[in-house]
Amino acid sequence: MAAGFQESDSDKLESVIKIDTPKDITMQKQTENNLREENIELQRYISVTKDLFCICSFNGKIIKSNPTWRESLGYNDSQMIGKSIFEIIVNDDVYATKFAISEAVKSGGLDKFVNRVLSHKGIIRYYEWRVKVFENSIYASGRDISDLIMTREKLEYYHNRDTLTGMYQPVLYNLHPRRWFCPINCLLASFLLI
Structure with a gap:
């Protein structure tokens, strides 16, 4: 008798497959449901923030953005996805932003960086960014600090x-x-x- 799979073993194999298959599908469905629930919870969490969230490629193309882009700057998803982040940054800040992104890629992140962003209507807003790099993407969070900058400028004006x-x-x-x-x-x- 040769070692290995025998014809008599095929009946045993079919019974094992029949028994294990529903259990594996149940676990898979449970995992899918858990992931779906976590995704919904994450979407809810992201939707309540006033910060800009985006995921970009290393060359600055926006892969994903949150609804705050529409609320704060007037850009909808179709205008943002696939667009270069440098197209909405004030021209004087593009070089500094590219440098900051390259430093973030080298070091794995950047805790504080300020630049000016153009709204859909052409209004300039100041944003303070926090950047982290994971795998081949840049994850960024931007907080609108325009009111803070304006208040500081007024205080400096009145002080001097x-x-x-x-x-x-x-x-x-x-x-x-x-x-x-x-x-x-x-x-x-x-x-x-x-």
Whole structure:
């Protein structure tokens, strides 16, 4: 008798296949249902954020984006998918963005990067990005910080300008300490402090 598969073993094999098949399909269906539920939960989670989420290729082509792109910038999925991210970035920021992406690819991620993005209507918004690289894709999250930037610019303006005239106001603490000994500077400083 030769070792290996015999004709009498085929009946046993069929009974094993019949017994194991429904069990394997049940496990497969259960796994599919679990994945489907996790996907739905992830979609719900992503839909409630005000941050921009996208997945890009290394050359900047957008593979996937969340609904916030439509809500914040006016771009729908058909306008975003397959488009280069560099097409919606302000021209002055494209080089810095490409450099940041190359650094993120080298190091596996980037925690903080700010650039300006054009909305569908041409309005410029400031975004702070966090980037992670997984396999052959770039996963990015962008938070709109335009209001923060505008507030900071207003504070700097009012800090450096006279509130009545709007004219530039010299900052006293930037003067070199030795210059205070000059009588004219002391007089000027006392006048500005009044």
